[in-house]
Amino acid sequence: xxxxxxxxxxxxxxxxxxGSRLHRFWGQTLFHDLLWRTNRRSIAGGLALGLFIAFTPTxxxxxxxxxxxxxxxxxxxxxxxxxxxITNPLTxxxxxxxxxxxxxxxxxxxxxxxxxxxxxxxxxxxxHLILNGIYLWTGSLIFSILAAVLxxxxxxxxxxxxxxxxxxxxxDSLQEPGLFSDRNSSQTT
Numbered sequence: 001x002x003x004x005x006x007x008x009x010x011x012x013x014x015x016x017x018x019g020s021r022l023h024r025f026w027g028q029t030l031f032h033d034l035l036w037r038t039n040r041r042s043i044a045g046g047l048a049l050g051l052f053i054a055f056t057p058t059x060x061x062x063x064x065x066x067x068x069x070x071x072x073x074x075x076x077x078x079x080x081x082x083x084x085x086i087t088n089p090l091t092x093x094x095x096x097x098x099x100x101x102x103x104x105x106x107x108x109x110x111x112x113x114x115x116x117x118x119x120x121x122x123x124x125x126x127x128h129l130i131l132n133g134i135y136l137w138t139g140s141l142i143f144s145i146l147a148a149v150l151x152x153x154x155x156x157x158x159x160x161x162x163x164x165x166x167x168x169x170x171x172d173s174l175q176e177p178g179l180f181s182d183r184n185s186s187q188t189t
Contacts, residue, residue, distance in 0.1 A: 010036050010078055035070055035077040044155040045075030050083020051147035056140050057096055059087065083151070099139030100132070107131075107138055 035042075049069045053062050062084040070077040087095050 010038070035074065037076065040156065040159045042074075042076040043079055043159075044152045045073060046070060046077065046079030047083050047151040047155055048148040049073060049075055050080040051086065051151045052144045053080075054084045054086040055095065055099070055144040055147050057099075057136055059089075059092055062087070086147075095143070096136060096140070099143050100136045101139065102142060103135035103137065103139030106142075107135060 050066055053065050053069065056062075058065060063081055066080040066084045067077065069075075070080045
């Protein structure tokens with residue numbers, strides 16, 4: 001049921017995109033079948049791409065990066081764009097603060113970056129700026145990779161769940177109670 005609603009929504013999005021600036025810029029590439037497909041691979045790929053981009057500190061360009069990534073990787077475009085909105089103006093500060101803290105913790109315990117900065121003798125302000133950028137990007141990339149992997153696994157698991165339940169119901173309805181059970185076969189022997 002939800003898949004039918006999603007397909008209808010995607011069809012309406014396609015209609016509104018026809019003749020738009022995006023359509024004029026990207027052309028028919030924007031309407032490639034793989035970008036709008038609702039199969040396991042396309043949705044998992046779109047979610048992974050969107051989550052990966054969402055946790056990188058590229059907030060003003062995230063949707064543009066998602067469109068470009070979806071066009072090149074041929075994954076579900078609406079899912080990739082929607083997943084980018086996990087980090088929005090309300091959630092960006094806590095997410096990026098946590099990423100900065102994680103990056104700082106990891107880099108201070110590794111020590112490679114500190115020796116690099118000491119070797120090249122940057123001015124204190126630029127060294128501080130570079131170091132904070134490295135902290136943020138390190139933590140953000142770790143969050144991005146984890147979110148992309150977990151998002152992909154979640155889609156793959158959820159995609160298989162209804163199918164396994166359906167198969168179980170079909171096999172249960174095919175077997176009448178008592179005809180093929182082990183109890184009946186043991187009583188007859």
